[in-house]
Amino acid sequence: MSRPKSPTRLACFTFPHLALVLALRAHPELKGEPVLVGGQGPGGQQVVVAASPAAWAKGVRPSQEWRRAQVICPMAVRLDVDPTAMAELRQLARLALASCSPLVEWGDDASAYVDLAGSDPLRPEEGSRAAHCGRALQEVLGATPSVGVGPSRFSAWVAAQMAVPGRVRLVPEGKAAEFLATWPVTALPLPPEVGDRLIQFGLRTCGDCAAITLVDLQRQFGPDGILLHRLCRGLDSARIDPWREPPPCGVRRVLAGGVEDSESLRFGAAELARGLAEELSRQGRAAGRIRLVLRGEGGPRLPSPADQQVWWGEVAPPAPLATADELLGPLLSLFGRSRPLTPVTVVELQAFDLVAPPVSQVGLWQGRAADREVVQRAVDRLHDRFGKGLVWRVEVRPGHPGDVPEERFVWSSR
């Protein structure tokens, strides 16, 4: 018999866009000024990635075309997004939230969801758990997030929008519809034409829409009507798509002084391959893809890793690599392709797409993996001696045939 599931409680964290956080970190004098951070859109055109509150007040929105944004807010300072620094900050922020809850969904670099439904003996109250997550996030970002806690994604998000930065807004269990009653329909995550029609009908808030039956809403708006009904009553999805950190696997070597030519770097390839093979062996995995990263420093020592000169290359061999001998060939080819811009001071070899080793667990049981046929012959001899039914092999029976092992598995003596 399964235990009754605890009600889902989601925390939504909204904070300044990471691109804006980094931009203001680099230029603190621009705090309070209209700032636009630009980057490339999906079609390669320049778009606004993030806008400061001052620019937002003028009407600039993310994803707007750059030219249009400049027309709307000509006084704004334009800065470019730094993808490397963004990725690093995003990773730190994810890890900070993940240290509070195993179920974290990262949003659009300006919001995140955390499932609070787990038990935490140190913080039994959901509010204190959400506050703990918020503090962890604030330490990383240097900006105070707004936190909303509710039974669904939308109610949590609305609570975060209504919360003062630095405070947690709780939507009590079973009170989501009441909480959302005053929220304007034009701010619902629905197509704008749906909002316009609702206004024409005189339905201005979620409370107004919640009084309409599902059938009537569906008749007027089709599938959007169903979503509208759920949103207004706080019945939308409470599921999150949790982010998981890939298991770290890699080796890093710091070189004494800078090494300029790739020929010299290749001398260390065997040692690097051995190091990664040991790491893979420790995890019992094989690498489907390896990446070589060469880091150098141009001129004086620079504070941020993002400012260092970096060359990297990847190779995805046809079969997963596990041993040092297997790793050495692709690694040498990567070294052959490398074109470091400055003297190399750090060499990193990273493994990705980790899978189970194709034949044997690396290192631990090397050379000891029994030949299946040899084992089977020994089993046959045992069966000759003691009769069938001594040694079994099992495989999962398809479907759900029963609970006891004899029913769940197909038992065979060969």
Place this chain on the structure above:
Amino acid sequence: MDSLDNITGCRGLPKGRISRLAEGSSPGAFELGLALAAVVSRSAAVAIVDFTLSLDPGNVEAYGGELDNCWLVRPRRPEEGWAAARALAKVGVALCLLVAQDWSRLTPSAAPAALLTALSEGGCAGLVLGGRLIPAALKERICLELKCWRLNWALAHGDVCGLRLEAQVSRSHLGAPGASCRLQLNFPRPYQLWVGLGELEELTEGEELGVELLRVSGGSGR
């Protein structure tokens, strides 16, 4: 299992020798034994000699083991079990796991010595599970004994998602006893990695972080 490897003195279970996982003050050895079998079965053959006749192969699979690499022995008489263990150890299965409730009834006096010879020939690691008291014939031939006990369950989302154990070397021919480590056996759930990391973080923190910057407002929802 890296932390376990570090305390055994030979980076893992000794090949050609008999090891034992003994129950401490609370259960946990059985789970750890099955998890070890699962780890090995991912890349090598494993023989499981089940004298209890009640072991569920689904437990090995639940820890991520490959049932395709497992040979499950269910002996009708003790002699059959020991003979099968010897035969499979000789042909080179990587791990031979022997599970029983009461070893004193099931252990012929010459069986442990013969098994040890077979393990040495095949370079196989032998692992004995279950039973609080074991006969002297078997005890004398145990090279490494780990005492295990359960610390607590790992919880996430209201569900049990793993088990935390402590293992301590209580007897060893490979080094000084006394080394211990803590392990977390994650059940195969989609969030198993996160459960491990998050829970361990909580264990090491143990206190509120920094000044309370965020305060909880009232629960009126308005």
